[in-house]
Amino acid sequence: MQTETLDNKDVSLLDILDAVLDKGVALRGDITISIADIDLVYLDLRILLTSVETLIETRQKPSVSEMEQKIHQQERGF
Amino acid sequence: MIELDNDQLIYVYAFITEKQASTDNLEKITGIDPKNNVEFFTSEGLTAVICKVQSEDFAEENFKKNVEDMKWLQQRAYHHHELMNSLHDKFTILPLKFGTIFENDERLTNMMNEYNDQMKQILTDVDGKEEWNLKIFADREIFSEKVLEDNNEIAEKKQEISQLSKGKQFFARKKLDKFIEDQIQMEVEKKCKGIHDKLVKLSQNAEVKKNWEQKVTGRQDEMSWNCVYLVETGDEVDKFKKVIEDYQQHSDSEKEGLFFETTGPWPAYHFANFKSHSSTVLEGESN
Numbered sequence: 001m002q003t004e005t006l007d008n009k010d011v012s013l014l015d016i017l018d019a020v021l022d023k024g025v026a027l028r029g030d031i032t033i034s035i036a037d038i039d040l041v042y043l044d045l046r047i048l049l050t051s052v053e054t055l056i057e058t059r060q061k062p063s064v065s066e067m068e069q070k071i072h073q074q075e076r077g078f
Numbered sequence: 079m080i081e082l083d084n085d086q087l088i089y090v091y092a093f094i095t096e097k098q099a100s101t102d103n104l105e106k107i108t109g110i111d112p113k114n115n116v117e118f119f120t121s122e123g124l125t126a127v128i129c130k131v132q133s134e135d136f137a138e139e140n141f142k143k144n145v146e147d148m149k150w151l152q153q154r155a156y157h158h159h160e161l162m163n164s165l166h167d168k169f170t171i172l173p174l175k176f177g178t179i180f181e182n183d184e185r186l187t188n189m190m191n192e193y194n195d196q197m198k199q200i201l202t203d204v205d206g207k208e209e210w211n212l213k214i215f216a217d218r219e220i221f222s223e224k225v226l227e228d229n230n231e232i233a234e235k236k237q238e239i240s241q242l243s244k245g246k247q248f249f250a251r252k253k254l255d256k257f258i259e260d261q262i263q264m265e266v267e268k269k270c271k272g273i274h275d276k277l278v279k280l281s282q283n284a285e286v287k288k289n290w291e292q293k294v295t296g297r298q299d300e301m302s303w304n305c306v307y308l309v310e311t312g313d314e315v316d317k318f319k320k321v322i323e324d325y326q327q328h329s330d331s332e333k334e335g336l337f338f339e340t341t342g343p344w345p346a347y348h349f350a351n352f353k354s355h356s357s358t359v360l361e362g363e364s365n
Contacts, residue, residue, distance in 0.1 A: 002337075002338070002339045002340070013152055013155065013156070014290070015211070015341055016155055016156065016159045017151075017155055017176075018211075018287065018290075018304075019159070019209075019211070019306075019344055019347045019348075020155055020158055020159060020162075020175055020176040020347060021155075021175060021176055021177075
């Protein structure tokens with residue numbers, strides 16, 4: 001078992017994004033400008049994908065068409 | 079009043095009670111905009127923890143563009159997270175998600191007054207509690223071996239297939255593979271659900287999250303459970319961690335192929351949703 005306490009820098013950016021972005025803010029509608037005004041599911045996925053890209057770059061960079069295909073699949077909700 | 083320049087907006091991190099805010103006069107803490115410090119903004123017993131930001135960074139269109147820039151996002155998301163943790167250490171907080179912006183203090187005041195009761199209720203609900211995230215990874219190969227061993231139906235089907243003509247065998251095999259895959263999936267889910275049920279008993283609330291794909295985790299085994307639990311700080315957290323530790327030990331000694339990863343304590347990001355009326359997710363509703 002692995003436990004990461006939050007003062008430990010090892011908590012990954014993805015973990016943080018998963019916490020601070022997932023499903024978006026509760027204030028939808030009341031704020032004029034906010035992350036809530038855009039389709040959050042879409043945004044979250046895109047951010048995850050971007051980070052995937054960065055993660056993968058250090059290992060093996062996927063071809064553009066692969067990434068595109070993945071994004072299309074995500075958009076269609078697969 | 080918050081004095082804003084023309085091109086400034088208000089970034090809100092969290093809400094706390096005015097009573098708690100009055101015990102602390104924020105020393106100089108740099109905000110999400112490094113040129114500005116974090117401030118308190120109070121209305122009707124609630125205090126918002128805020129920072130003035132530039133619209134070039136956070137106005138809707140600009141913000142959408144900026145979050146696509148991994149470096150920009152990373153710096154700000156870390157800041158949001160770290161500041162939230164330091165608030166969480168000092169106060170009972172209602173944490174907001176990253177990127178919650180108000181145009182001016184009037185809008186913020188209106189919102190704080192309109193949802194005043196709900197927000198105070200949440201602050202009471204999350205008081206003395208913290209969020210823990212559990213991810214369970216399953217080694218599909220180990221599960222697959224177990225399924226093949228234990229499931230008589232599979233051997234029978236294999237036997238049946240060998241009697242078929244070559245052409246029919248191909249499709250029958252495909253069907254069998256799918257059947258085996260489903261059995262593995264069911265086994266994994268059953269395991270995770272059993273653990274979840276036990277943890278829910280130690281929690282005030284829980285929310286099941288989406289599993290990350292293997293491309294994201296970069297791991298060989300598969301993320302099969304991703305869930306956040308709201309747990310009372312102290313003894314309950316210890317019990318909660320002990321349960322997971324025991325499962326890990328059990329899995330290791332029995333070679334069950336499970337790996338547990340917990341992160342926390344987080345501020346109650348998933349349990350501070352004051353506009354949603356369907357926030358009871360103890361039954362494991364997936365999003």
